[in-house]
Amino acid sequence: MKPKIYITRKLPDIVVDRLREVCEVSMWEEEEKPVTREVLELEIRKVDGLLCTVSDTIDESLMNEASHLKIISNMAVGYNNIDINAASEKGIMVTNTPGVLTETTADLTFALLMATARRLIESSDYLRDGKWKSWYPMQLTGQDINGSTLGIIGMGRIGEALVKRAKGFDMKVLYSNRSRKLKVEEELGIEYVDKETLLQQSDFVCVLVPLTPETKNIIDKEELALMKSSSVLINTARGGVVNEKALYDALSSNKIWAAGLDVFEQEPVPTDHPLLTLPNVVAIPHIGSSSIPTRLRMAQLAATNLMDGVLGEIPKYLVK
Structure with a gap:
């Protein structure tokens, strides 16, 4: 049988x-x-x-x-x-x-970083809504990616794959992890720092940790307060690793510049979720491995x- x-x-x-x-x-x-x-x-x-x-x-x-x-x-x-x-x-x-989704998820993570930094969704909506009436110097200006500093929290397979993409944009890469990875540092030319230093120095912060009791709200009010006002937070891990209320507060008060989110604490995310009301949030429906x-x-x-x-x-x- x-x-x-x-x-x-x-x-x-x-x-x-x-x-x-x-x-x-x-x-x-x-x-x-x-x-x-x-x-x-x-x-x-x-x-x-x-x-x-x-x-x-x-x-x-x-x-x-x-x-x-x-x-x-x-x-x-x-x-x-x-x-x-x-x-x-x-x-x-x-x-x-x-293993089988590493490269695809790294692709999406970097794509989300680029879309958020350069305001691609907002710009597309601006055009489609008929708001594009003329060109002016500071119209829909974003953040530079090339030559910036990327901080990765959680250096697993996807983190290592993301580093390779960042190196093509001449980004300096910092990382924090439960344990230091000396071989990876040597091979990829990245620098190990504590989480606080990473948050303070990075232009882009990517969270790539699994959701566990230890990583629940690993990005909270205190962590967001350490980030630059021009910095971008990217989360393609799990929704629960970022405190969404604290993130909303930081974004709506311009304490950080923008966020790109592929994951949410509740999925599907309610369409009336406060984060979805913000123009400086790029939100997509958990498609990290979706090829x-x-x-x-x-x-x-x-x-x-x-x-x-x-x-x-x-x-x-x-x-x-």
Whole structure:
């Protein structure tokens, strides 16, 4: 008998067909709407494996509904949507999809930095709204990227990839991290500093840490107060690592110049969120890894992890 699995989001046929070769597959068929909690509670009782995404909350009460669940395969690098401790206590494996989205997310991070610095969205809206009546010297002026200082908080795979892009713009790169990376410093020509120094000296601050109890609100009122009034904050990590109220206050009072945000504490972010009212915020809907090749690689890796788990193998990308 084939092991049973449930997929919480509609995936491409090439991925699902591969899973059907070895598993009995059920899948949520809605393209844009997430699976409901009620359906998930019913389905998890029947299956040996669950393939989920970062938008699915897999908590202890949900796991309590599972009688023979062996693995939760998360189609993401981060896994803050899953109660890891509860899974460990119940003997349920949890996997993620690192590596395959590094370059794509670094591309998006730098694109967001550029769009925010040069006010691209604001300028496009200015044109489309019929406000472009003439040219004048200080019209929609932004911040220079070339030759500026980039500070990266969290020097993992994506941080290292971002450095390579920054070097093409002759940026000086500072970083702070839980541990110093001497080899990376030597290879990439970057400088390790404490977080306070990074915030004080950087023209652009990119946050690239996973969301954990230790990194919750790692950028708060005190950190924002250290930044230059001309500085730009970029967050492509998780919404919870930045205190959104403190960020709104800093932006609306011009204590920092602008912010580019791919992630929010609540997703989808409410359209009446205060940050979305500010012209100096570039906001996009969590598309860091959103390229066709990368999303396919993520889905295939999540499928591989899942198949290994339900077939009695130890998946390569085991979180816990």
